[in-house]
Amino acid sequence: MTLLTNPAARAGAHTGAAPQAALHLREHGIRTTIISGGSAAESSDLVREAIASGTDAVVVAGGDGTVNLAIQQLAGTGIPLGIIPAGTGNDFAGGALGLKELDIAAAAQAIAAGDRRTIDLARVTRADGSTQMFGSVLASGFDSRVNDRANAMRWPRGGSRYSIAILLEFLALARIPFEVEVDLEDGTTERIARDLMMATIGNGTSYGGGIPICPDADPADGLLDVVLVRAPSRLRLLRLLPRVYQGTHTSVPEVSTYRAKAIRLSAPEVTAYADGDPIGSLPLSVEVVPKALTVFAPAAAP
Numbered sequence: 370m371t372l373l374t375n376p377a378a379r380a381g382a383h384t385g386a387a388p389q390a391a392l393h394l395r396e397h398g399i400r401t402t403i404i405s406g407g408s409a410a411e412s413s414d415l416v417r418e419a420i421a422s423g424t425d426a427v428v429v430a431g432g433d434g435t436v437n438l439a440i441q442q443l444a445g446t447g448i449p450l451g452i453i454p455a456g457t458g459n460d461f462a463g464g465a466l467g468l469k470e471l472d473i474a475a476a477a478q479a480i481a482a483g484d485r486r487t488i489d490l491a492r493v494t495r496a497d498g499s500t501q502m503f504g505s506v507l508a509s510g511f512d513s514r515v516n517d518r519a520n521a522m523r524w525p526r527g528g529s530r531y532s533i534a535i536l537l538e539f540l541a542l543a544r545i546p547f548e549v550e551v552d553l554e555d556g557t558t559e560r561i562a563r564d565l566m567m568a569t570i571g572n573g574t575s576y577g578g579g580i581p582i583c584p585d586a587d588p589a590d591g592l593l594d595v596v597l598v599r600a601p602s603r604l605r606l607l608r609l610l611p612r613v614y615q616g617t618h619t620s621v622p623e624v625s626t627y628r629a630k631a632i633r634l635s636a637p638e639v640t641a642y643a644d645g646d647p648i649g650s651l652p653l654s655v656e657v658v659p660k661a662l663t664v665f666a667p668a669a670a671p
Contacts, residue, residue, distance in 0.1 A: 371419040372403045372428045375435040386455035387430040393477035416442045432456010437644040444661045451480035451665040458578040461505045465573030465588045466666045480665045488588040490661040491572045495649040503643035506576040510567030516642040531577035544600040545636050552631040566600040581616035591659040595627040631656040
C-alpha cells in the first residue's frame with residue numbers, strides 16, 4: 370500500500386498519524402510506503418506514480434483536502450482508497466463512510482480487514498470547462514462564506530472553528546439571487562430562480578466537521594442530494610441553526626430538497642467549496658458519477 374500524508378495540513382499534520390498507521394498496517398503484514406509531497410501538485414504526482422507502479426491501494430492519513438487530492442487520481446481506476454481520519458473535519462470519512470470516530474489503530478484495522486465498498490462521486494464542471502471530483506458536500510452561499518471565514522481562522526482547531534465562523538457570518542447575512550437547474554431522477558428538470566441563503570449538494574451527509582446538512586444522502590445510490598435554503602430573517606435563522614446541527618432542518622418551510630442526477634448553480638460573487646476547499650466560482654455544473662470509487666470500509670458502514 371501507498372500511504373499519503375500532507376505535511377502542510379492545519380491539523381493532524383504533527384500527530385504522527387502516518388507513521389503510526391504504517392506501523393499498524395505492517396503489523397498486519399502489509400508492505401506500506403509513506404509518500405508526502407511538498408505541495409498538492411507534487412503529492413498528486415506521487416500518487417499518480419504509485420498507481421503507475423502498481424500499488425495495490427492508496428491510504429490517506431489526513432483530512433478532507435488530502436482525501437480529495439487522492440480521489441482525483443483514484444476515480445475510475447478500481448484501486449481502493451483507505452482513510453486514516455487525521456484532519457480538521459474528516460467529513461468524507463464520517464459522512465460518507467462512517468469512519469470518523471475510528472482512531473488510528475482501528476482505522477488501520479478496518480483497512481487490513483479488506484472490506485470494500487464502491488461509492489459514487491460528484492464531478493464539478495467550471496465555466497472554463499475544467500473538472501474536479503468531490504466525495505462529500507459542495508457548499509455555495511452562506512455556508513461557503515462560512516468556509517471562507519473558517520479557513521482564515523487559526524484558532525480554534527476542529528469542528529468548533531466552523532461553529533464560531535457560522536455565528537460571525539450570521540452578522541453579515543445577506544440574500545443571494547440564485548438560479549438553479551435540477552435534473553431529477555425521473556428525467557425531468559426543475560428550474561428555480563429566487564433569493565436563497567445557500568444551495569448545497571451532497572454525495573455524503575455532512576460538512577464543517579460533522580454538520581449533517583444533507584442528512585439523507587447515500588453515497589452509493591447513484592444520486593446527489595440538493596438542499597436549498599430560502600433566506601430567512603436573522604431571528605428565524607437563529608431558530609433554524611439548531612435543527613441543522615440535528616439534521617432535522619429538511620422539514621422546515623424555508624428548506625427545499627431534491628434528489629438529482631445533475632445540478633447547475635449560478636449566483637453572483639459566490640465561491641463554492643467542496644470537501645472543505647474552494648472548487649470554483651459560480652456558475653458551476655455538478656453531476657453524479659456512479660460507482661466511481663472503491664473504498665475500504667467496514668461492513669457496518671452506512
